[in-house]
Amino acid sequence: MQHNFLKLNSDKTEFLLIHSKSTLSKINNPTLTIDGTIVSLSPQARNLGVIFDSTLSLEPHIRHVIKTSFFHLRNIAKIRPSVTPPAAERLIHAFISSRLDYCNSLLLGISSTDINRLQLVQNSAARLITHSKSWHHITPALKQLHWLPISHxxxxxxxxxxxxxxxxxxxxxxxxxxxxxPSRSLRSTSxxxxxxxxxxxxxxxxxxxxxxxxxxxxxxxxxxxxxxxxxxxxxxxxxxxxxxxxx
Known part of the structure; x- marks a missing residue:
């Protein structure tokens, strides 16, 4: 950091310990001392816009994405009658799809419950663009927009x-x-x-x-x-x- 003319801000430094729940339960509040400042263990930390937690469930990050996305969806819904479908789709991509897409490769292997919660955001965005009712099946709307489901x-x-x-x-x-x-010559080798x-x-x-x-x-x-x-x-x-x- 000195080589790049940077200074560590000890007061804003976060200390995150990542492991399984059983192992974390056996650890008694470890601390680090950096530049004379005691840094306590944090339950979560933000890195490049992604909120990591101690068990890598990414639950805090998913909650933040859902909360922010629905906030923007409500705002877009207020002006939806006044904009054309292509303009509405551009707004959705700018404020919703970009959040669902950002660093989503980190979400591989999370629970199906969390995937479904994120899918609800995408479904709501598709309904807003296509004027689909809540009781209509969402698959035709997603196919019309050519959107892949969250898991895919x-x-x-x-x-x-x-x-x-x-x-x-x-x-x-x-x-x-x-x-x-393979241990012997097979067609799958090539x-x-x-x-x-x-x-x-x-x-x-x-x-x-x-x-x-x-x-x-x-x-x-x-x-x-x-x-x-x-x-x-x-x-x-x-x-x-x-x-x-x-x-």
């Missing part, structure tokens, strides 16, 4: 990162993915599959990019995995996920 959109982001990592378009810390190498590593803790390890990315990547059709460019891959992937979401 998270999968999309992970797979795009995987493609970039395999083609040296991603940061180096994401490129540690091993090709699948199928572009990735080796799936086992993890000790499903709640943490299975959500890691190095574990989750190969599992999702291997589930794709081979013609999508071998796309010639990122643009082609994104187009084919969205079509594939859209067909999967709305069969």
């Amino acid at each position: 959109w998270i999968t999309y982001k992970i797979l795009v990162l995987t493609y970039k990592a395999l083609h040296h378009l991603a940061p180096s810390y994401l490129t540690d993915l091993s090709p699948y190498q 199928a572009g599959l990735l080796s799936i590593q086992k993890s000790n803790l499903r709640s943490f390890g299975d959500r890691a990019f190095s574990r989750a990315a190969p599992r999702l990547w291997n589930s794709l059709p081979q013609e999508i995995r071998t796309s010639a460019s990122l643009t082609i891959f994104q187009s084919c992937l969205k079509t594939h996920l859209f067909t999967t979401a709305y069969p």
Whole structure:
């Protein structure tokens, strides 16, 4: 920090300990002393706009996204009769979709309950654009707008990162993915599959990019995995996920 002419603000420093609930219950309020200031343990901390909690459930972040999104939805609803559908969709993308999309790859592996809560936000936004009633089924509105459901959109982001990592378009810390190498010669050797590593803790390890990315990547059709460019891959992937979401 001194090399970059920065000074640490000890009063604003947050100390977050991440582990399982059982382990955290055994720890008695640890503290850190930084530059003469005692920093106490925080239940959550914000990093690049994402609120992390001590068990990586991301529950505080999800609550914040939902609260902020519905606040903007109510404001957009007030002026919806005065704007055209394309203008309303631009407002939704600017204030709602951008929040649902930001760093959503971190949400891989969270509970289905939290996914459904985020899906309610997207459903409400779709109803606002298409003037759908609350008792109407939401699937036709989502298909009309060509929106992927939240769970499929998270999968999309992970797979795009995987493609970039395999083609040296991603940061180096994401490129540690091993090709699948069977013990004997098989047809799957040249199928572009990735080796799936086992993890000790499903709640943490299975959500890691190095574990989750190969599992999702291997589930794709081979013609999508071998796309010639990122643009082609994104187009084919969205079509594939859209067909999967709305069969």
